[in-house]
Amino acid sequence: SKEAAHNGYRVYNEVMSESFRAYLTLGGGLRTAIEECQFELYYQPKIRLSDEFTVGAEALLRWRHPELGMISPDRFIPIAEESGLILPLGEWVIREACRQLKAWQMQGLEQVSVSVNLSSRQFMHPDLVEMVRSALDETGVDPKYLELELTESMLMADANETVEKLHAFRKMGLNLSIDDFGTGYSSLAYLKKFPIQTLKIDRSFVQDLGVDAIVKATIAMANSLNLKVIAEGVENRQQIDALVGYECQEVQGFLFAKPMASDEFSAYMQQSNAP
Ligand code: C2E
Ligand code: CA
Numbered sequence: 001s002k003e004a005a006h007n008g009y010r011v012y013n014e015v016m017s018e019s020f021r022a023y024l025t026l027g028g029g030l031r032t033a034i035e036e037c038q039f040e041l042y043y044q045p046k047i048r049l050s051d052e053f054t055v056g057a058e059a060l061l062r063w064r065h066p067e068l069g070m071i072s073p074d075r076f077i078p079i080a081e082e083s084g085l086i087l088p089l090g091e092w093v094i095r096e097a098c099r100q101l102k103a104w105q106m107q108g109l110e111q112v113s114v115s116v117n118l119s120s121r122q123f124m125h126p127d128l129v130e131m132v133r134s135a136l137d138e139t140g141v142d143p144k145y146l147e148l149e150l151t152e153s154m155l156m157a158d159a160n161e162t163v164e165k166l167h168a169f170r171k172m173g174l175n176l177s178i179d180d181f182g183t184g185y186s187s188l189a190y191l192k193k194f195p196i197q198t199l200k201i202d203r204s205f206v207q208d209l210g211v212d213a214i215v216k217a218t219i220a221m222a223n224s225l226n227l228k229v230i231a232e233g234v235e236n237r238q239q240i241d242a243l244v245g246y247e248c249q250e251v252q253g254f255l256f257a258k259p260m261a262s263d264e265f266s267a268y269m270q271q272s273n274a275p
């Protein structure tokens with residue numbers, strides 16, 4: 001009916017205006033936020049299953065908004081991508097992660113490695129390799145402690161250019177991982193042509209573990225390709241038991257720790273690795 005159509009239009013309109021409002025609040029604030037350094041990196045421990053030692057961390061971006069409080073990256077990364085602000089923001093993330101790595105190494109946390117997430121626009125940028133190189137040079141961090149997390153879709157975009165870029169990073173000594181594995185459309189056979197070291201299995205697959213033949217098969221195949229496997233989003237011991245049985249090497253998840261501020265992370269690592 002005419003009325004239903006009218007209501008439908010109104011609902012649509014409200015949805016539009018709400019996301020537009022979010023865009024104005026967050027998108028408009030993003031530039032200022034970068035200028036005023038309202039960002040912070042949180043670190044989620046990566047746990048090695050053989051001894052449950054903390055061997056590294058994933059750096060996760062947080063926006064400490066002066067009025068709205070802590071904003072999660074799922075809300076502002078898409079806006080930053082669309083506006084292009086992901087480039088200065090992503091550069092800050094890499095420089096900050098390197099600075100923090102150096103600070104931890106000076107404190108005696110010598111073996112910690114840190115992974116950072118890249119967005120696709122950032123990955124496609126022609127200056128990325130040189131930017132990462134300069135961040136490492138300026139901080140004096142050994143590249144083997146820095147890892148880049150890429151997604152399947154980034155590798156699907158332009159395979160030739162991508163392979164070249166990944167080889168440039170490998171030549172520098174960085175480690176490379178595939179994030180959210182299983183959510184894209186690539187296969188391990190396809191990924192074989194990229195020089196990657198680690199596969200991170202997406203949380204959605206880890207959730208119903210115990211019955212999941214997909215996770216088991218993925219880990220077996222990854223192991224046969226000499227890839228390290230990290231299971232994401234581990235929340236209970238049953239999942240750990242299954243993953244140990246499947247010969248998964250590392251996990252991340254709330255069972256061990258949520259992402260935390262840098263000083264909390266160093267305390268956590270020292271405590272969990274104490275003899
Ligand atoms: P991601 O890379 O898949 O990161 C893992 C997300 O899962 C994090 O959310 C983390 O807090 C959450 N998580 C970890 N363990 C568990 C668990 O056991 N249970 C549950 N329910 N969740 C868990 P976060 O920090 O909100 O980040 C969301 C996404 O934002 C990230 O997903 C990543 O795609 C993106 N992101 C975060 N930081 C950056 C960044 O610096 N650059 C870019 N481009 N993207 C980032
Ligand atoms: Ca990630």
Ligand code: CA
Pocket residue numbers: 179180200202203232
């Ligand atoms: Ca992930």
Ligand code: CA
Pocket residue numbers: 180
């Ligand atoms: Ca994700």
